[in-house]
Amino acid sequence: MKLTVAHLQRGQRGIIKEFIADKIPLKLLEMGCLPGNLVELVQTAPFRDPMYLNINGSHLAIRKETALLIEIELI
């Protein structure tokens, strides 16, 4: 199974891997969600959705369905 942002536990960090460009919304890239960047799960709402992330200093919340699109490597 591929590891994605949606699989992170609270406080856990990962590095964003190359992703399938067509699926990722441009807006997410513009807000700093780029390959090679560090991502940390800060907080989740009930049912782990949405997820509150710290991506290289950018604090964002995205839905689980979007988080499933971002592949990571744990560190």
Added chain:
Amino acid sequence: MGKQINVSLIGNPNTGKTSVFNQLTGLNQQVGNYPGITVEKKEGICKLPRGLKAHILDLPGTYSLNASSLDENVVIELLLNKNDKDFPDVAVVVSDVENLKRNLLLFTQIKDLEIPTILVINMADRMERKGISLDIEVLEAKLNTKIALVSARKNTGIEELKEMILNYRQISTEPCLHASIMDPEYFGRLRKAFPNQSLYKLWLVITQDVNFANINRHALDSETGFHTKSNSDLKRLQQKETILRYQFINGLLKEGLKVDLNSATDLRIRFDRILTHRVWGYVIFFMILLLIFQAIYNWSSYPMDFIDSTFVSLSEWTKDMMPEGPFTNLISEGIIPGLGGIVIFIPQIAFLFFFISILEESGYMSRVVFLMDRIMRRFGLSGKSVVPLVSGTACAIPAVMAARNIENWKERLITILVVPFTTCSARLPVYLIIIALVIPDQSFLGFNLQGLTLMLLYLLGFGTAIASAWLLNKILKIKSKSYFVIEMPNYKLPMVKNVAINVVEKTKSFVLGAGKIILAISIILWVLASYGPGDTFNNAEEIVTSEYNEDTSESNLEEEIAAHKLKHSYIGIIGRGIEPAVTPLGYDWKIGIAIVSSFAAREVFVGTLATIYSVGSDEEETIKNRMAAEINPVLGGPLFTFASGISLLLFYAFAMQCMSTLAIVKRETNTWKWPILQLVIMSAFAYVVALIAFQVLK
């Protein structure tokens, strides 16, 4: 006096752009709309050194020049249209020192349009606390621009910024990143086809779905033999552009920015452990709402009592000072009570806007979006629907507009459709006066009963909005896919100046907007109530006098004459015509008239009753006392009982009585279908609920 310098203020949301705007212009600003669309347009005048002036346009916040909403389109349309009268001589990009990397993305895009661009690095006062140090010289050199280090909060750096605006001609228009590196071959062909245009501008024309005054993107293909690429290729290039820009910015910041993590303290994470907690987060949110409604109710009662008595004495005073006649009566019985009916609600409306702007300024609103998204989605809404629903408590019009931030069309449409159920400030006057009449002023578990009733009404509004959203989500068959991303900005202490300007502006526009309608309606009503057709009206005195025996005291007789006149005036005739429709709800014809005139705008209700009741009455009484004295024509006893009061409250909670909201919904959805459905369904629902409530409770 020379020409004004046109300045466009551009920046990401949450960078303090509006604070910079407020510092530059002070109260010298006005809020309007862009022609044809409802995006709010804020502009102001800034005095520069040497007697010059700058016209400052505060453009909507945007993360990049790749527009995904109407608000962002505004920015691009302006920047690509040299003929626009607001086209900037100089662009000022506002960034936040803590999010410089992300903010610079937009800066590099603007810069590549070959417009002189100044970079403002705001919140400079936080640098030390965050362990950030900047090498301005390096940054200026690499970005080919002037940088102003500003703290809008501490009001530092603003004079330097003004100086830079004044000398904007010295700023280089050389791009800092050439678009052609995205795809040299493609941009080479583009350059050949359009030798005199900025390449990045052409690129935006190709990729953005916006209207341009003088460039048609389809014409790009046919006229010149230049062939653009497929949409998915273009999308890939846009992503490549973003990555390239970030690479450039990373390289730049490696030299120009140092962060000492040891001295950095991040309160955000610590606060968010509690404020976005899966239990405490909700508890705190609910407590905040409770506090707001209690405050609105308790704090504003003092200024309201004062305004109430002032208007009563003003009316008396006018009557005494001016010569007797219809004109004096129009002023003292029609206009003054009508206006008093709106002015009295200024304190509450101001408090409401005060709290809403604090929630937004502090950054807390984003946390609410985060907390509520999952729950709202079950009802076909988005977490972002919370902002329209909460600002709907001020007014449905800005709320419907705020729904624009919702990326998904179905979620957005449902939000727009249900927002008018939330308790807007125009309902407040009606609620307050009815609550004061039928709910006892007692304490229950330490809470004021009247305050609790008000809160219940607000919850009822939210509840109905959410229930109907759920229903609409089941009924509407619209497929739309999109994503949800929201920034969680750092917590900030709200700036007094921003909050104050917001409260003043919003309250002013509410009062002026509503005031005009109320003034017009109170004049019409006064005329209709003061004149009537035929002998029954004109000979009121003789008819009433002959009906009564000599025992009746003179004041009683006068009252009877006034009542008779009112009953046979034009308005009385209309009112009694609709009486059969409102009697089952527990109202008399006067309330019927007030309800009908409320379809223009709800806040007219109190003014209407005030005007109807003051006609022919000399006593200095407040509207509330007059209403309390009214007798139910069918059942006898006081007109405003618990049953009829609740029925009226429910009617106002549900009915779609606001022409301006209908007009905005039409503009935002581009069809009359939705506003007409809102009007019919909501009002029919209101009637049925009010009917049931009265029949059950009476």
